[in-house]
Amino acid sequence: MVSLSDIRPLLYIARLFGCGLFLVTENDIMMMKYGTIYSVLFALLYVSLCIANIYMLRWDDMIGPRLLMLTVVRTGLSYSCVLSDIVMTYCYNWKIRAALSHLRIFDRTTKYKEPKYPHMIRYICWSLVFVMLSFWTIVGYITFWWVLTNFM
Secondary structure (H helix, E strand, O other): OOHHHHHHHHHHHHHHHHOOOOOEOOOOOOOOOOHHHHHHHHHHHHHHHHHHHHHHHOOOOOOOOOOHHHHHHHHHHHHHHHHHHHHHHHHHHHHHHHHHHHHHHHHHHHHHOOEEEEEEEHHHHHHHHHHHHHHHHHHHHHHHHHHHHOOO
């Protein structure tokens, strides 16, 4: 059985990227008091950074039209993914809470997979978060250097 506090690291990282609508209490997962405002502000900040990025690329003389179009499309897809994640998390809040509640009730009544080491899942979640952040940092760094050497 997994306690809700074991998924807390994943919610912290989601909050870092603008999708931090949830707080973990002892028996439930619920929306933050200012979660909607936080997500809207993050979405506005993200769109302003996307527009600034496209605006600065327009003034760059060394960038070709193909690379400019690729960057604009990639930025648009990135923003649509982040925005759709925020909207779906907000709209389907009740389904997420209901599913987690039903799973917890099932686990408690059946004592399903009572763990031998109760904090193992928490450690796995923290390490998974670290691995994901490290992986995407490395991918971003390699992409940056690849674009710098091949297109400049």
